[in-house]
Amino acid sequence: MRIWTNEHTFNHPWETVAQAALRKYPNPMNSAVLGADVIDRQVVNGVLHTHRLVVSEFKFPSWTHAIIGHANVCYASEHSEVDPVKKAMLLKTRNLTFCKYISVDETLKYVPHPTDKTKTVLKQEAIVMCRGVPLASYMEDLLTKKISFNAGTGRQAVEWVINLDKEVKELANSAAKSIDESFTQTKRQFDDITTKTRRGMDDLQHAAQKSLDEIHTLTTPPSPQSMPKL
Helix, strand or coil: CEEEEEEEEECCCHHHHHHHHHCCCCECCECCEEEEEEEEEEEECCEEEEEEEEEECCCCCHHHHHHHCCCCCEEEEEEEEEECCCCEEEEEEEECCCCCCEEEEEEEEEEECCCCCCCEEEEEEEEEEECCCCCHHHHHHHHHHHHHHHHHHHHHHHHHHHHHHHHHHHHHHHHHHHHHHHHHHHHHHHHHHHHHHHHHHHHHHHHHHHHHHHHHHHHCCCCHHHCCCC
């Protein structure tokens, strides 16, 4: 049996890290993880409970195929609990593929940093056990090293999701700003056109009224008082 532990601090608040951790699959950092399907999800006493099936490609050395078999994809069961009040997120994962010979129990816990609430602490633990196979100790070491490597890419994936969210928000804000500026400019141009049109209509109406007055003057016969006396 091998026990692997690790602790990492994210420079982001717990809410940000917890949301990113639930959305980190799939990601370009760890292409071996193909996806995660939700089997069950419910809220109990304010705590979000989720059961997911994680699908991945885990390539064992060819010499192990004769011992434990071969699978194109591997499956794992993941149970998570997210408590927004206590600000605690717990994930427990166990392999389903090759479980007759290998058991890998991994636990991840995300909590706020004890002295800096703008940061989040991730505590990881994995218990690896191989049984009923030759070279069990060697295989446990092999799996433990793989878990350590995947843990690093997993942390990178969380950062990737967080940065992606920031970029999307910045893009949305930029698009909204551009739309507002375009609307303001269009409204200003429309107001200018309306003002010029109104001024032109006023000038046209004034000219028409002047012409009518002149025509009326020419066509109106002079009054007797205005006629010269002979």
